[in-house]
Amino acid sequence: MGSLAIFGGAPVRSRFLPYAKQSIDEDDCKAVTDTLMSDFLTTGPAVQRFEKALSEAVGAKYAVAFSNGTAALHAACHAAGLGHGDEGITSPITFAASANCMLYVGAKPVFADIDEETFNIDPCEIEKNMTSRTKVIIPVDYTGQAVDMDTINALAKANRITVIEDAAHSLGTKYKGRPVGSLADMTEFSFHAVKTVTAGEGGAITTDDERLYKALSLFRTHGIVQSQKEGPWFYEQMELGYNYRITDIQCALGISQLAKLKEFAVRRNQIKKIYNDAFSNMDGLILQKNAPFSQTISHLYMLKLDLPQLKADRKTIFEALRAENIGVHVHYIPVYFHPYYQKLGYKRGLCPKAEALYEALITVPFFPAMSDTDAHDVVTGFEKVIGHYLK
């Protein structure tokens, strides 16, 4: 197959293939420009239309849209009543926001280890880490695969714990036939540029609980409510909230994108099949197992290097793939490895399975706008590089 590009050989691709990229078409552009010329740039009719479209898509009673997914998680922690002295449990293999949101309200994130095969948080590890202070569980549908929600909900119910599902990766995924967004007390979605559906930036919480819905809405807008008490100008700030509003411009894009969720999902599944077929037959690689209860729409495609079979570590293989113009990435560094968390006193060794996974993880380019040829280039790149480094 020729020598590796990192040693001066010809790369598999002449152009760099990124790990993710948004799919924006003419309809999306028109939706945004129409909004720019309308009466409302923010907090107008598009916000409600977006919330309605999202709540219908995921089978939830309410949706509250926020400026981003992190703000939505912060609001959910607040609405759950999480605060000083409380603890919340999440996965270490996630974006830092899943844990940061607990720190925002003064609570302590507790990391529960993952399942080695599905890479998702292990409900047995959640149970082991529960204390009398545990007030929320924030399970993450890592890569888009649903966590075992029946088991997690049962643990939570028995202990008066609120479940906030971090579904930033799993819009469109179903759990035992039920859509993610209708399973937990609250479910958080993100509409960041690389996510399955984008609004540029954006986030939302879906819930069936009217009390939570009201608390989330209040938190989004400074804690302010409209009131006619002293006249038409009057409003009152009832608590300390934030400006976590989303704009009509973003929501117009979000609505237009959400209408294409099924189309995006079909394309993601097609690319996933090309990868699964190729990678499952390649020595040196281990695929993420899909649990039977999750009908997954993947946001990320991960490979785990079978390091004992290889002569090189992840960094060497990663750099060799990049040299072939295959835009691999790594999702994620265990959250408590970050210097800020180390300063808070979290020690390496806390979640051995997550740490071992991190050493072997590679994110493969995966997005609906890539062609079959792009996907086959990725496969060729892995054949070349992994073939070179196999023992």
Ligand SMILES: *Cc1c(COP(=O)(O)O)cnc(C)c1O
């Ligand atoms: C993207 C993401 C979020 C939210 O991120 P925002 O960029 O604030 O929308 C939360 N959790 C996970 C796992 C994510 O990937």
